[in-house]
Amino acid sequence: MTKIDLAIVLISMFIILSLHSIVGNAAEAAKSGEEPKSKHPKEETPEDILKAHNEFRAQVGVPPLVWNETLAKYAQVYAKKRVNDCKMEHSMGPYGENLAGGYEDSTIADSVRFWATEKPDYDPASGKCKSGGFDCGHYTQIVARKTTNVGCAREKCTNGWYYVICSYYPAGNIEGEKAY
Numbered sequence: 001m002t003k004i005d006l007a008i009v010l011i012s013m014f015i016i017l018s019l020h021s022i023v024g025n026a027a028e029a030a031k032s033g034e035e036p037k038s039k040h041p042k043e044e045t046p047e048d049i050l051k052a053h054n055e056f057r058a059q060v061g062v063p064p065l066v067w068n069e070t071l072a073k074y075a076q077v078y079a080k081k082r083v084n085d086c087k088m089e090h091s092m093g094p095y096g097e098n099l100a101g102g103y104e105d106s107t108i109a110d111s112v113r114f115w116a117t118e119k120p121d122y123d124p125a126s127g128k129c130k131s132g133g134f135d136c137g138h139y140t141q142i143v144a145r146k147t148t149n150v151g152c153a154r155e156k157c158t159n160g161w162y163y164v165i166c167s168y169y170p171a172g173n174i175e176g177e178k179a180y
């Protein structure tokens, strides 16, 4: 065996061992029920977005949402309309609506989990936000019992941020109304 042959064998072994450890880590993550962190926003599916919503709904005993292409299309059209200013301004359409500014590698599901950080602020007994005002309104839209359908979109703005919008039907984030 020449020195070059030996080097090739060693490099091949290194690659095989590395692959083994990557596959092993993915299997480990699957076993513990953790989301693999490597999912690229471009690979995100409606199922991923539904799952993010439905986990928070299940926590409070509310039935899961289903994906609706009409809503996804509506969200897409509005997101495209905002790419030049990326403004967190509501579309004033007929649907419930959550907006967020996202990073290049953050998914829509990440935005859903971000909205849901308002959960501790919601008081289910009164149906109000503990902080007063409507600061838990993103969370209440996620878990609203009367909402059954969702569709979301994500578009890159000219300033480099990502515009994230989810549209909900029937609208559930109505101030003064209990979410569930």
Ligand SMILES: *[C@@H]1O[C@H](CO)[C@@H](O)[C@H](O)[C@H]1NC(C)=O
Residues within 6 Å of the ligand: 068, 069, 070, 071, 149, 169
């Ligand atoms: C999807 O959403 C649209 C718009 O709100 C609604 O009219 C339609 O019934 C929904 N589709 C389904 C299958 O629920």
